[in-house]
Amino acid sequence: MKPLRFLFSTLCLLAGAALAADKPNFIIINIDDMGYADIAPFGSKLNRTPNLDRMAQEGRKLTCFYGAPVCSPSRSALMTGCYPKRVLPIPSVLFPGAAVGLNPAEHTVAELLKKSGYATGCIGKWHLGDQPEFLPPRRGFDYYLGLPYSNDMGPGEDGSKSSLGDPIPKPKATPNPSAPIPETGITGNQPPLPMLENEKVIARVRQDEQxxxxxRYTKAAVKFITEHKDKPFFLYLPHNAVHFPIYPGKEWAGKSPNGYYSDWVEQVDWSVGQVLNTLRELKLQDHTxxxxxxxxxxxxRAVNAPLRGFKTTTWEGGMREPTIAWWPGKIPGGTSSDEITxxxxxxxxxxxxxxxEVPTDHKIDGGNIWPVLAGEAGAKSPHEVFYYFNGLRLEGVRTGPWKLRFGSAGLAEGKGPVKKPAAPIPDQLYNLQTDIGExxxxADAHPDVVAHLRELxxxxxxxxxxxxxxxxxxxxxxVENPQPIISRDGTIRAPFAPK
Known part of the structure; x- marks a missing residue:
C-alpha cells in the first residue's frame, strides 16, 4: 500500500504543479494622477519614458481605457469589477479616520485570485478606507506595504502640503475637538501620514520618506516577484506618484530639463523597467x-492632450487613462485598441x-476583455453603453463613438452638490471618433442620437x-468610532503600533 500511496501523492503533486504552471502571473501598475500624454507612447514630447516605450512596442495600447474622475472611486472599480457608485457611493474620496470604506461584503480581485491559489501583494497607495477592517490584509492580500491614502493627506509641517523645494506652510489652528468629522474622514488639519507594512506603522512620512x-515600492515589488517566482502571484503596484505633493527621488530630482513633475514621471518609468527586467531575468515574461x-x-500640471479637461471631471481628460497591456507571446506587440475598456x-x-469563477451573488458591471487584449479578430468591447459618474451624479453616457454630456437641464432635478447656473446649459453631444477633444x-445635428442616449x-x-x-x-x-492611524500628537493607534 505504501508504494501506491507514494505514487498517488507524487501524482497529486505533479498535477498541482502543472495546474499552477497553467495559471499566469498578474501585475497591475497603477499611477496616481498621470496625464494621458505624460508618457511617450501616448504622445509626450517632454518626458523620457524608454521603458514604457518598449512596453508599448512589445504590448498593446488601450487608448480608450476609463478610470473615474478621482482616486477612491477608480480604485473601487478596479478591486470589485463594478461602477464606483455601486460599491463606494461617496461624493469624492476618502480621508484619514474615515468611518466608511469599501464594504467587507464586496468580493475583491485579490480575494478571488487567492481562492485560485495565488500569492497576493499590494505595494503602494490603497485609498479604500484606513480602518483595520478596510485595509489590504483584510481584503485578500497576503502582503501590504504602503500609504493608506494620498501622499497629500498629512500635516503641512511634514511636507504633505508642499512639493519638493517649496516653503513649508505655517501650521493651521487646531480644530475644535468637538466639531463633527465627516463620515469620509478628516479634511482639514490632518494627522501624520503613516507608512504601513501589513497592519503595522513602520514610518511617519515626512519629506525624506516622500x-x-x-x-521603496519598486524594491518591495522586485522582492515580491522574486520570492513568488515558483507559483502564481498577483501583484498590485499602485504608486503614490505622480500625485501632489511632487517628490521625485533624490537621484531623480533635477534630472530632467522640465522640472520636478517630469523627474517623477521619468522615475515611474524607471520603476516599470525594474519590474519588467526582473520578469525577464527570472524567465517569467512569457507567463506574466x-x-x-x-x-x-x-x-x-500634467499633459492630457488631445483630451479635454482634467482630474475631477467627466470630460475625457478626467477619466481616460494612458494604458498598456503587456504579455509577450500572448498580447500582440506594437498594437493598439480603441475599444471601450x-x-x-x-x-x-x-x-x-x-x-x-466570477461571483454571481453580487452584480458586477465589468466584462472579460481578454479577446480585446489578445487582438482576436473582430473582438469588441463588452460594453455597448458606458456611464460617466462623478460621485453620485450621472454626468454623461456613451454608446459607440457618441457621448452625451448633460447640461444643467439634465442634472437630475437639481439634487446634489452641483448647482444649476442661472442660464441653462444644453446637453452636449460629441463624436469621440472624429472629435476626441470634445x-x-x-447635438442639434443629431437629435435622434441625443434622444437615444437620453433614454439610456x-x-x-x-x-x-x-x-x-x-x-x-x-x-x-x-465602523463605529473611527480613529486616525497616527493622532495629531504623534501617538500610533494601538492596533497599528509595532511590537
Whole structure:
C-alpha cells in the first residue's frame, strides 16, 4: 500500500504543479494622477519614458481605457469589477479616520485570485478606507506595504502640503475637538501620514520618506516577484506618484530639463523597467500579464492632450487613462485598441484567465476583455453603453463613438452638490471618433442620437440612479468610532503600533 500511496501523492503533486504552471502571473501598475500624454507612447514630447516605450512596442495600447474622475472611486472599480457608485457611493474620496470604506461584503480581485491559489501583494497607495477592517490584509492580500491614502493627506509641517523645494506652510489652528468629522474622514488639519507594512506603522512620512516612495515600492515589488517566482502571484503596484505633493527621488530630482513633475514621471518609468527586467531575468515574461495605467486624469500640471479637461471631471481628460497591456507571446506587440475598456474590467478578466469563477451573488458591471487584449479578430468591447459618474451624479453616457454630456437641464432635478447656473446649459453631444477633444457640440445635428442616449441615461434611474442612490447601490462598509492611524500628537493607534 505504501508504494501506491507514494505514487498517488507524487501524482497529486505533479498535477498541482502543472495546474499552477497553467495559471499566469498578474501585475497591475497603477499611477496616481498621470496625464494621458505624460508618457511617450501616448504622445509626450517632454518626458523620457524608454521603458514604457518598449512596453508599448512589445504590448498593446488601450487608448480608450476609463478610470473615474478621482482616486477612491477608480480604485473601487478596479478591486470589485463594478461602477464606483455601486460599491463606494461617496461624493469624492476618502480621508484619514474615515468611518466608511469599501464594504467587507464586496468580493475583491485579490480575494478571488487567492481562492485560485495565488500569492497576493499590494505595494503602494490603497485609498479604500484606513480602518483595520478596510485595509489590504483584510481584503485578500497576503502582503501590504504602503500609504493608506494620498501622499497629500498629512500635516503641512511634514511636507504633505508642499512639493519638493517649496516653503513649508505655517501650521493651521487646531480644530475644535468637538466639531463633527465627516463620515469620509478628516479634511482639514490632518494627522501624520503613516507608512504601513501589513497592519503595522513602520514610518511617519515626512519629506525624506516622500522622496523615497517610488524607490521603496519598486524594491518591495522586485522582492515580491522574486520570492513568488515558483507559483502564481498577483501583484498590485499602485504608486503614490505622480500625485501632489511632487517628490521625485533624490537621484531623480533635477534630472530632467522640465522640472520636478517630469523627474517623477521619468522615475515611474524607471520603476516599470525594474519590474519588467526582473520578469525577464527570472524567465517569467512569457507567463506574466502586466497592465500599466492611471487611476484618473491628470491635473493641470500634467499633459492630457488631445483630451479635454482634467482630474475631477467627466470630460475625457478626467477619466481616460494612458494604458498598456503587456504579455509577450500572448498580447500582440506594437498594437493598439480603441475599444471601450476600464478599471471594472480588470476583475473579470484576471479571474477568467486564472481559471476562477466570477461571483454571481453580487452584480458586477465589468466584462472579460481578454479577446480585446489578445487582438482576436473582430473582438469588441463588452460594453455597448458606458456611464460617466462623478460621485453620485450621472454626468454623461456613451454608446459607440457618441457621448452625451448633460447640461444643467439634465442634472437630475437639481439634487446634489452641483448647482444649476442661472442660464441653462444644453446637453452636449460629441463624436469621440472624429472629435476626441470634445470641441464641437453636434447635438442639434443629431437629435435622434441625443434622444437615444437620453433614454439610456433614464434607464439608469432603476439601477444606480441618475443622482443620489438608486436601488442598485450597495451599502458602504462602516465602523463605529473611527480613529486616525497616527493622532495629531504623534501617538500610533494601538492596533497599528509595532511590537
Amino acid at each position: 522622496q523615497g516612495l517610488v524607490d 500579464f502586466v497592465l500599466f495605467t492611471s487611476d484618473n486624469g491628470g491635473t493641470p 476600464g478599471m471594472f474590467d480588470i476583475l473579470p478578466t484576471l479571474v477568467n484567465l486564472a481559471g476562477g 470641441t464641437t457640440n453636434v 441615461a433614464d434607464a439608469m434611474k432603476d439601477d444606480l440612479g441618475r443622482d443620489g442612490k438608486g436601488p442598485g447601490v450597495r451599502p458602504l462598509g462602516r
